[in-house]
Amino acid sequence: MSSAIPLTARGAERLREELARLKSKERPAVIEAIAEARAQGDLSENAEYEAAREKQAFIEGRINELEGLLSNAHIIEPAELDADGRIVFGATVDLEDLESGDKVCYQIVGNAEADVRANLLSIASPVARALIGKSAGDVAEVQAPSGLREYEVLEVRYV
Template sequence: MIKIPLTVIGAELLRNELQRLKSVERPNVIAAIAEARSHGDLSENAEYDAAKERQAFVEGRIAELEGKLSNAQIIDPKELDADGRVVFGATVDLEDLETGDKVAYQIVGDDEANIKLGKISVSSPIARALIGKVAGEVAEVMAPGGIREYEVLEVRYI
């Protein structure tokens, strides 16, 4: 099995979603199916069809989350000792050499990525360009508008 890298926070978010699906969504779907069945003929019952479709989605998501969590390799950035190198879980302060803009990104798993929160996927082009770099080095990133250069200002393990 392929290990799926997750930060401690990302694993907790997936566990919370799984718990909600099992304890709230699944019972709601079962109740909706029972309600729709009580309306009689199932062959032309749109409520029943919608409830069964929702049940399939919920059960599929539960299976997906259980699979990811069982194959998760949970990494705590605070416990990393990467000698100042950019690795999974690290938070990286960057400067765009063209515009002078400064940004900070944490490199996380695919399920945790949220650019608005400054979390980028380990499989994204910018994260792949940053992996292994140290403060002072420049990473070249192939962006839709061409090659962008970012200087690594600081690497933090928080």
């Protein structure tokens, strides 16, 4: 029995778009590439055929993964949250690193949609775990590989 996978509404939409692209564009293109490679004859020494088969296996695996994620998804719409200004799943948080003065903005999201480069922070990450339950003005302490880091919560939004 699978448990619910938390996703923001925006994250679920991105996964649906990726699934649609894989099914409508990537899958047909790789099937065509396999057919073209087969037409070239001897498959035992056909690098194009092997590459196309590997790509097909990757695409089919990703389609299965996305279908599983989406079928078990628990969609959370951050704008509909009533968390009294506290950091919860889906919240967007403005932080200041108290040592460096650097300011960052993260949205707390599920593992399936996390992407640090896009400022989407996994709920399972040490930073997110330290932030959950905090409010603007609070300081979160995070044990990082470089040592203890302190972040002040500047603002919490649900967008």
